[in-house]
Amino acid sequence: MKDILTHPLEPDVLHQLTQAAALKKLPLAKLISLFENRSSGAAQQRHNIIRHILDHPADFTGKGAVIGFTGTPGAGKSSLIAELCKILTANNTLRVAVLAIDPSSQQSGGSILGDRTRMRSGNKSKNLFFRSQASNLELGGVTHNTFQATRLLRHLFDLIIIETVGIGQSEIDIQYMSDHTFLLMQPLAGDQIQFMKAGIMEIPDSFVVNKCDEERLARTSYHMLRASLKQSKLIVLNAKDDFKNAAKDNIFLTSATKQKGTHELAEFIESLLPTNKAASRDIDWFYLGKSIADQYGKFGTSIMDQHKDEIASRTTYEEKLVLTLAAIVQQVK
Ligand SMILES: Nc1nc2c(ncn2[C@@H]2O[C@H](COP(=O)(O)OP(=O)(O)OP(=O)(O)O)[C@@H](O)[C@H]2O)c(=O)[nH]1
Numbered sequence: 001m002k003d004i005l006t007h008p009l010e011p012d013v014l015h016q017l018t019q020a021a022a023l024k025k026l027p028l029a030k031l032i033s034l035f036e037n038r039s040s041g042a043a044q045q046r047h048n049i050i051r052h053i054l055d056h057p058a059d060f061t062g063k064g065a066v067i068g069f070t071g072t073p074g075a076g077k078s079s080l081i082a083e084l085c086k087i088l089t090a091n092n093t094l095r096v097a098v099l100a101i102d103p104s105s106q107q108s109g110g111s112i113l114g115d116r117t118r119m120r121s122g123n124k125s126k127n128l129f130f131r132s133q134a135s136n137l138e139l140g141g142v143t144h145n146t147f148q149a150t151r152l153l154r155h156l157f158d159l160i161i162i163e164t165v166g167i168g169q170s171e172i173d174i175q176y177m178s179d180h181t182f183l184l185m186q187p188l189a190g191d192q193i194q195f196m197k198a199g200i201m202e203i204p205d206s207f208v209v210n211k212c213d214e215e216r217l218a219r220t221s222y223h224m225l226r227a228s229l230k231q232s233k234l235i236v237l238n239a240k241d242d243f244k245n246a247a248k249d250n251i252f253l254t255s256a257t258k259q260k261g262t263h264e265l266a267e268f269i270e271s272l273l274p275t276n277k278a279a280s281r282d283i284d285w286f287y288l289g290k291s292i293a294d295q296y297g298k299f300g301t302s303i304m305d306q307h308k309d310e311i312a313s314r315t316t317y318e319e320k321l322v323l324t325l326a327a328i329v330q331q332v333k
């Protein structure tokens with residue numbers, strides 16, 4: 001880790017990166033694995049890769065907007081994302097990556113295969129890349145791997161869609177990584193009450209009620225969700241209670257199976273694209289803080305705070321990490 005600043009990018013890694021930028025699936029998958037790898041050798045390579053990318057902006061033109069979809073199991077996240085990807089990649093101008101965080105790997109392999117089949121059968125666009133990340137039991141593991149993968153994907157893709165299940169800590173963390181977070185729920189109040197109880201309604205930027213296969217159901221769902229949001233007083237609603245303009249309240253009513261409301265949602269997502277890498281600095285800080293807190297607790301994070309400006313001025317996450325660890329060692333001496 002000490003020599004981190006002096007290593008050039010190795011020729012075979014450069015070749016892999018060039019191939020990945022052309023969206024070749026195997027080199028892309030290998031590079032993501034490198035970003036998920038916790039060894040210090042991999043950290044050096046990551047630093048070199050990000051430096052190379054930043055030094056050659058013309059070769060890495062991904063707009064890099066990260067969109068998070070979270071919500072209860074079975075609400076239709078994968079189905080809806082597959083539909084959205086079909087629309088978004090239809091004319092081959094947008095490059096889209098989907099990162100699905102799969103919780104079922106702890107229990108059974110069913111949903112992993114299900115997700116992959118749904119995505120693969122639905123869309124063969126060369127501009128679409130799908131990756132499933134296992135939700136292992138290691139504390140902070142999921143989001144750290146997801147964070148690392150998005151560091152690379154932001155430079156190669158225009159849009160990165162993250163799918164997470166449930167309303168646990170990793171979903172709360174996803175909001176720090178996403179430029180825009182959608183909470184996906186099923187029609188009729190059950191989900192909404194559950195989310196309100198868990199204090200989750202304030203997290204998303206937008207709401208999607210999926211499985212609104214018929215207009216009547218969509219209307220009822222809209223009014224119910226609006227009433228919940230009004231009651232929670234966390235969201236400033238549009239003055240007019242107007243179903244036709246639900247999107248003004250950041251409420252989208254969709255049916256993935258009947259392809260209703262999906263074009264409107266895709267259009268909205270496209271309108272988010274220019275947000276582009278804006279938050280990357282804060283994201284580094286957030287995940288560095290998590291990693292240091294896991295290893296050194298409050299002692300570590302207080303040292304981070306003391307050196308905040310110096311750490312924040314470094315370009316890559318690895319440089320920030322090296323600097324933070326050096327400051328911790330210095331303090332211990
Ligand atoms: N009627 C109806 N069924 C849907 C709709 N969208 C998804 N489904 C069905 O709901 C079930 C779950 O869909 P998924 O897309 O796997 O849901 P998910 O939220 O990704 O599920 P997990 O990843 O397991 O949390 C499947 O049987 C889908 O066919 C919809 O708009 N209408």
Ligand SMILES: [Mg+2]
Pocket residue numbers: 077078079115163
């Ligand atoms: Mg799914």
